[in-house]
Amino acid sequence: MNKNIGKLSFKAKEGKIVRNAHVYRFFIFTIVFMFILSALAFAQGQDAFKIQGLIMNVDLQKNMMIVNESTFIWNQNTKFYNEKGSPVTVDKLRVKTWVYIEGLKDSAQKRMMAEKIYILPKYIDRKEKHLYPFFSEMKSIDNE
Secondary structure (H helix, E strand, O other), X not given: OHHHHHHHHHHXXXXXXXXXXXXXXXXXXXXXXXXXXXXXXHHHHHHEEEEEEEEEEEEOOOOEEEEOOEEEEOOOOOEEEOOOOOEOOHHHOOOOOEEXXXXXXXXXXXXXXXXXXXXXXXXXXXXXXXHOOOOOOOEOOOOO
16 A cells, blocks of 8 residues: 555656646746847837927038937938928028927937928927827937
């Protein structure tokens, strides 16, 4: 009888070991999966930006401007619009002009590449955003 009891207890221990191994594998898989998902979420959030601000400095020769103490650059693919969404030329950019910028971060050079720049008549607060169709949920660059 003692031999059978020993075998039963060994099988019970073996089953517990197998069960624990499955729990550990599941736990490790869950942690790895969460890290992958969070990395993808953070990567997407850091690339694109939308911001409204006042032009502090503009250099048309270098295709760059400073808005809200951040440097923004543009290239031949950047589109410039007025507050109504009509295309305008780059020479409309002036110091102390309000703009709304959509673009991508250039993390290598710590600059922001503007894809669309809207020249605004003034600061647009939340109550007035519905009057401008290009406004959407803005994200602060400083919080990224």
